[in-house]
Amino acid sequence: MTATDTLTGTPIALVGLGKIAIDQHHPSILKSGAFRLAATVSRNAGLDGIPAYTSLAALLDNQPEVTAVSLCTPPQVRHAMAREALEAGLDVMLEKPPGATIAEVEALTDLAAARGRVLFATWHSRFAAGVPAAKAWLAGRQILRGTITWREDVRRWHPGQRWIWQAGGLGVFDPGINALSILTEILPAPLRLTGAELEFPENQETPIAARLSYLTGAAPIAADFDFRQEGPQSWAMEFETDDGVLSLADGGATVSAGGQNLSQGEALGSEYDGLYARFARLIATRTSEVDLSPLKHVADAFMLGRRLTTDPFIE
Amino acid sequence: MTATDTLTGTPIALVGLGKIAIDQHHPSILKSGAFRLAATVSRNAGLDGIPAYTSLAALLDNQPEVTAVSLCTPPQVRHAMAREALEAGLDVMLEKPPGATIAEVEALTDLAAARGRVLFATWHSRFAAGVPAAKAWLAGRQILRGTITWREDVRRWHPGQRWIWQAGGLGVFDPGINALSILTEILPAPLRLTGAELEFPENQETPIAARLSYLTGAAPIAADFDFRQEGPQSWAMEFETDDGVLSLADGGATVSAGGQNLSQGEALGSEYDGLYARFARLIATRTSEVDLSPLKHVADAFMLGRRLTTDPFIE
Numbered sequence: 001m002t003a004t005d006t007l008t009g010t011p012i013a014l015v016g017l018g019k020i021a022i023d024q025h026h027p028s029i030l031k032s033g034a035f036r037l038a039a040t041v042s043r044n045a046g047l048d049g050i051p052a053y054t055s056l057a058a059l060l061d062n063q064p065e066v067t068a069v070s071l072c073t074p075p076q077v078r079h080a081m082a083r084e085a086l087e088a089g090l091d092v093m094l095e096k097p098p099g100a101t102i103a104e105v106e107a108l109t110d111l112a113a114a115r116g117r118v119l120f121a122t123w124h125s126r127f128a129a130g131v132p133a134a135k136a137w138l139a140g141r142q143i144l145r146g147t148i149t150w151r152e153d154v155r156r157w158h159p160g161q162r163w164i165w166q167a168g169g170l171g172v173f174d175p176g177i178n179a180l181s182i183l184t185e186i187l188p189a190p191l192r193l194t195g196a197e198l199e200f201p202e203n204q205e206t207p208i209a210a211r212l213s214y215l216t217g218a219a220p221i222a223a224d225f226d227f228r229q230e231g232p233q234s235w236a237m238e239f240e241t242d243d244g245v246l247s248l249a250d251g252g253a254t255v256s257a258g259g260q261n262l263s264q265g266e267a268l269g270s271e272y273d274g275l276y277a278r279f280a281r282l283i284a285t286r287t288s289e290v291d292l293s294p295l296k297h298v299a300d301a302f303m304l305g306r307r308l309t310t311d312p313f314i315e
Numbered sequence: 316m317t318a319t320d321t322l323t324g325t326p327i328a329l330v331g332l333g334k335i336a337i338d339q340h341h342p343s344i345l346k347s348g349a350f351r352l353a354a355t356v357s358r359n360a361g362l363d364g365i366p367a368y369t370s371l372a373a374l375l376d377n378q379p380e381v382t383a384v385s386l387c388t389p390p391q392v393r394h395a396m397a398r399e400a401l402e403a404g405l406d407v408m409l410e411k412p413p414g415a416t417i418a419e420v421e422a423l424t425d426l427a428a429a430r431g432r433v434l435f436a437t438w439h440s441r442f443a444a445g446v447p448a449a450k451a452w453l454a455g456r457q458i459l460r461g462t463i464t465w466r467e468d469v470r471r472w473h474p475g476q477r478w479i480w481q482a483g484g485l486g487v488f489d490p491g492i493n494a495l496s497i498l499t500e501i502l503p504a505p506l507r508l509t510g511a512e513l514e515f516p517e518n519q520e521t522p523i524a525a526r527l528s529y530l531t532g533a534a535p536i537a538a539d540f541d542f543r544q545e546g547p548q549s550w551a552m553e554f555e556t557d558d559g560v561l562s563l564a565d566g567g568a569t570v571s572a573g574g575q576n577l578s579q580g581e582a583l584g585s586e587y588d589g590l591y592a593r594f595a596r597l598i599a600t601r602t603s604e605v606d607l608s609p610l611k612h613v614a615d616a617f618m619l620g621r622r623l624t625t626d627p628f629i630e
Contacts, residue, residue: 079507100618100619101507101508101615101618101619102417102611102614102615103505103506103507103508103608103611103612103615104507104508106505106611107505107507110505167510167511167619167620167621168618168619170618190418190421190422190425191418192394192416192418192419192422193416193418193419195482196482200622205621205622293418296417296418296421296611296614297418298618299417299611299614299615299617299618300416300417300418300614302614302617302618303415303416303483303485303613303614303617303618304415304416304482304483305482306482306520307515307520307622309624
């Protein structure tokens, strides 16, 4: 069974049925000609008409035809599932972030290579409609400065997600890593952190806000990540260059530069359509794709950042 | 001028004249046949009989024969100096940690490669006398569990080092990264963090203690880093294996296994003699050596670790 089997597609199992799996992964798999949803694995949830298991072992026992899994479990438990899947001979796609530490993802990469399996560490925001145009436009220009404004209401976008507030859940860096995945994709020169402040609610283990100072070449990039945004939400970037301004909004769906529209917002679902198309191509060519640079930037922020304590967060 | 010029050796400048430069680098350069100390760079210090400058630019203007620098400045300012040195065409040796972020060291690595310069990110503890024997002994055995006890008195070993308590200075991970540099050298399988607690004094930006839980394969490794150790100091590791116990003490200088001495403690200075011998060989072969794994493990600990607030630290 390969990705080119368009009658049925590669049988894939969706592991972890949280908000992102229901909102994004399931619809994109249904639309995909390359995959068919063969099963789900979750401790307590299922999807109508799809065989459901509570463990990867049970899935493998009952449906040995499954050759790929898409892991949407929280990052703190992703490693154990990914390891089990690779050792069982499955190709593996990982939601972002690909793990709770750099070392564990590097170990998975080595394991996938040793077993000849495909490992795809996804960054869905890189598949936002305007990202390729933004990258192409910046490639020929000199950036003078940039601002990243990634402010959202955690109660609206992460309802009941306790894991995001537990050590390893990254807090505001869970959305912030999306901005970093776009930045590391579109900037012509490497990015490096020079200073940061992280605000931790006094009753939580992860930050609710972060202010970050970067350099790319000699150009300063200021990033503002915040989980306390009420009213209009903002996933935006602006870059002043030697030849006009590039503006990116709606998480990368909308891009304009030098007064011209390069991309009009498209439905967010298209990011995940792009991820599954890429996973199908990686499977067809037996190639892994693991870029750890966004996770390294988050780790750098925790290592270099000053910690401030702020008001308790109660959902 | 090359490392084989034994009449005078490669002219090297020592940049940053703090405790480690005076205690370790200077004596090792004096003993080295491969280098001769041509100059120092420091804002406010010098060494008798050695030309002293307050900036790298002044050094380059006055002594263009210098082809290598050894950077002992605090990690927060190491990047700018290293970049300036590489761009000026110098080969560069970095004290540990090689920088304040992963991204900035990766950028230096790329810069060194682009300019054809040698970059050596040193881990002095890997040159402790017993490390090669420990590695060889563990290679043929299965580790069942390990404990790392790295406890020292910060007032004794880091007097007046304000930078160690400032964001980016790593706190107790400044010595702890030495343990991690040994671990990543001697363990047969990769190490990954599964949980951590970091204690921050309420008046400082970096941790004074850390308790870390790792796995290597299926074996648990528990690490205890503490800056509050009075009385006997401890830089020790113990590994229980399927074929006896390996004990490492004195930061890797003393190693015994299965009841036999593999290494008797040697003077700490020998670690730095080894570093300069390695740097000379890297220069002779035009090869860089930058292993970021110890720094990645520290970043992982900051990213995954739970933060606890503890008593203020006043030196």
